[in-house]
Amino acid sequence: MVLIRKEIKICMGSSCFSRGNKQTLLVIQKYLKDHHLEREIVLKGNHCFSDCSSGPVLKIGNRVYEQVSSDSVLDILNTEFGDL
Numbered sequence: 001m002v003l004i005r006k007e008i009k010i011c012m013g014s015s016c017f018s019r020g021n022k023q024t025l026l027v028i029q030k031y032l033k034d035h036h037l038e039r040e041i042v043l044k045g046n047h048c049f050s051d052c053s054s055g056p057v058l059k060i061g062n063r064v065y066e067q068v069s070s071d072s073v074l075d076i077l078n079t080e081f082g083d084l
């Protein structure tokens with residue numbers, strides 16, 4: 001079996017954290033658990049990405065997602081991981 005490991009980096013800088021990533025983090029954790037992806041996907045909190053005005057920010061692999069909300073993150077996760 002090939003182990004696919006992707007990395008999610010969620011900005012935990014104060015701007016992104018207070019504008020939604022605090023809640024988005026919980027949504028991602030629940031998604032990974034519910035979809036049994038905790039071994040395939042590495043979830044990391046990050047310091048400020050220096051992109052606060054476009055935040056809340058999330059990175060998956062090399063892709064950067066801006067203005068992420070706890071609602072829109074579900075679409076992002078389904079797009080990224082729906083086939084896993």
Ligand code: FES
Binds near residue numbers: 052
């Ligand atoms: S706090 Fe997230 S980009 Fe600065």
